[in-house]
Amino acid sequence: MAQSYDVIVIGAGPGGYIAAIRAAQLGLKTAIVEREHLAGICSNWGCIPTKALLRSAEIFHYAEHAKSYGLKLEGSVTPDLKAIVDRSRGIAQRMNNGVGFLMKKNKVDVIWGEAKITKAASADKPGEIVVAKTTKKPMEPQGPVPKNALGEGTYQAKHIIIATGARPRALPGIEPDGKLIWTYFEAMVPPKMPKSLLVMGSGAIGIEFASFYRTMGVDVTVVELLPQVMPVEDAEISAFAKKQFEKQGMKILLDAKVTKVEKGADSVTAHVETKDGKVQKITAERLISAVGVQANVENLGLEALGVKTERGVVAIDGYGRTNVAGIYAIGDVAGPPMLAHKAEHEAVVCVEKIAGLPNVHPMDKLKIPGCTYCNPQVASVGLTEAKAKEAGHDVRVGRFNFVANGKAVALGEDQGMVKTVFDKKTGQLLGAHMVGAEVTELIQGFVVAMNLETTEEELMHTIFPHPTLSEAMKEAVLDAYGRVLNA
The missing domain is CATH 3.50.50.60 (FAD/NAD(P)-binding domain)
Structure with a gap:
């Protein structure tokens, strides 16, 4: 039985x-x-072991920039890939x-x-x-x-x-083979660090691996079919993040698609077609296919x-x-x-x-937060500014840059931004979008606020501790109503 x-x-x-x-x-x-x-x-x-890799990359980044924090490290800092x-x-x-x-x-x-x-x-x-x-x-x-x-x-x-x-989703003709074309499985356990990498897709998976490998010194190119990196994010946040990625040396091609891949003995050559119909060939040691699941x-x-x-x-x-x-x-x-x-x-x-x-x-x-653990981090909840307007809302938008936040400056992490989107008539918080240090930990404050149907007035009367990155959240609320204090 x-x-x-x-x-x-x-x-x-x-x-x-x-x-x-x-x-x-x-x-x-x-x-x-x-x-x-x-x-x-x-x-x-997925979630957990990739964060372990990204933490190793973060520590390596800090070690490489120890001088910025008044520290001297004797000799060079070298990644031990097997240990990582x-x-x-x-x-x-x-x-x-x-x-x-x-x-x-x-x-x-x-x-x-x-x-x-x-x-x-x-x-x-x-x-x-x-x-x-x-x-x-x-x-x-x-x-x-x-x-x-x-x-x-x-x-x-x-x-x-x-x-x-x-x-992982596989595209016809660009199927992962475990050697030259990787999914996130192979990208997580590389037998050796490639000198160059092509990442196909700039969603959370693609951009996190792009960030990890770039921080570890790999020459990284990201190809994205849509007109913005991390397509689900607010356009302004996406543009801010893209500039930071490019400052780190990452190459990003938008409105572009990989149409064909030629395999060599220890490399791949991708035919990348851009919006204007032009095709360029990009050769890299490895390709990560991150085009969804x-x-x-x-x-x-x-x-x-x-x-x-x-x-x-x-x-x-x-x-x-x-x-x-x-x-x-x-x-x-x-x-x-x-x-x-x-x-x-x-x-x-x-x-x-x-x-x-x-x-x-x-x-x-609409109350499910999204987090991407690249450098800088990106986090959001609710409607983007564009989606809010499409839904018929008359909106108030607030912004606050980390460059004016004391804690961010003290941390040496002043490249970031918080953006809030409110309904002008009701004061309802429609969406919140962030880029910068530790924003994946901060976003929950806005998630709780949305779940409790908090208005802008209640947020403005909430006391945020000083000095914290979270103060940027309140300032972004104040900015939406013409009351920003520190910018």
């Missing part, structure tokens, strides 16, 4: 394992299926082990293998999944299969949550069950419910924005709705 649960989650990434924990907290008998590694791409090959990569992988391993501990702590059964949904739940019968031996060859190093993990077999659940995430919707049995997909992702309502009763989807597999924190929040909303908790609110995607 098949083992039965209240909830089975397929995929143990940020959305999946949080869904499993919350379900267990609410008293639901829960299991999670994983085919490759606990903690998912985010902790093993080993540190990053060790941190990934720690995160992996941590999720294994959380599953055990919360009494969530781990089922190791590949799941396929064979039956949806009905009024009198639970849904069913069949778990087969995994065919996925994990990239090393990865965490061990948890002790006492269940394996192949048939399992039943009243509620099945799909949290299978996404993988695609959802892992295959081989789950969705078509046979009639689960609806749209534009390559599982279609859901505000509570993670698909069009088939008893089947849910969360995280990257359920569509953009494809961010770990979106997946985690979506997981909680979905599970609390399943459990029948009162006052469960669907997620407001």
Whole structure:
């Protein structure tokens, strides 16, 4: 007889394992299926290990500029690539082990293998999944299969949550080969530091790797199809960041696309077509393909069950419910924005709705912050100035530069800016956009403000500590209303 649960989650990434924990907290008998590694791409090959690499690059940058801080370093500072990569992988391993501990702590059964949904739940019968031996060859190093993990077999659940995430998108003719053309997997564990690098795509993944490799001394060129770097960001913030990247020696081609790649013995030559139709050839030792991701919707049995997909992702309502009763989807597999924190929040909303908790609110995607950990950092929430105007808002816009912020000057990090967008009639904060040191930590202040439906008056009456970078946030609010004090 098949083992039965209240909830089975397929995929143990940020959305999946949080869904499993919350379900267990609410008293639901829960299991999670994983085919490759606990903690998912985010902790093993994405968010966390990339931040470890970027931290190493940041420390290297400070060491190279020690003289600016009144310090003398004897001799030169040399990156040890193996040690940098080993540190990053060790941190990934720690995160992996941590999720294994959380599953055990919360009494969530781990089922190791590949799941396929064979039956949806009905009024009198639970849904069913069949778990087969995994065919996925994990990239090393990865965490061990948890002790006492269940394996192949048939399992039943009243509620099945799909949290299978996404993988790098490949363009026809420019498919990653693991040697000359990389995805973020290979870019994270380079066997040697290339002398030159071409990055295709300037979204968060592309620009973070471009920033890491440039800081480590690599000749970096970024090619972006759209007319601005980091296309989802406010145009003014994007332009500010682009100038800083170029000051660091990064070359950026906008309104351009790679149409063809020729492979050499230890290099690639990309044919890059610009907006005016001209083609230039760029040769680099390695190319990183960072043109987005695609959802892992295959081989789950969705078509046979009639689960609806749209534009390559599982279609859901505000509570993670698909069009088939008893089947849910969360995280990257359920569509953009494809961010770990979106997946985690979506997981909680979905599970609390399943459990029948009162006052469960669907997620407001306009209040999901976005962060890019390049140098300088970029962070935002809500509408850009252009999107606010497109939506029909009459806006007030405030700006404040880090060059007038005491803490930023003291840190030697005075190249940054905070921008706020308000509705002129109501004082509603519509969006906030930042570029500069530690803005990925600052943005949450505006996220909380938006969630509480704070107006400009309440923000102006909030006391920000001095000296802090956060004072730039208040000054940007004041500036929107003609009351800026320090500029």
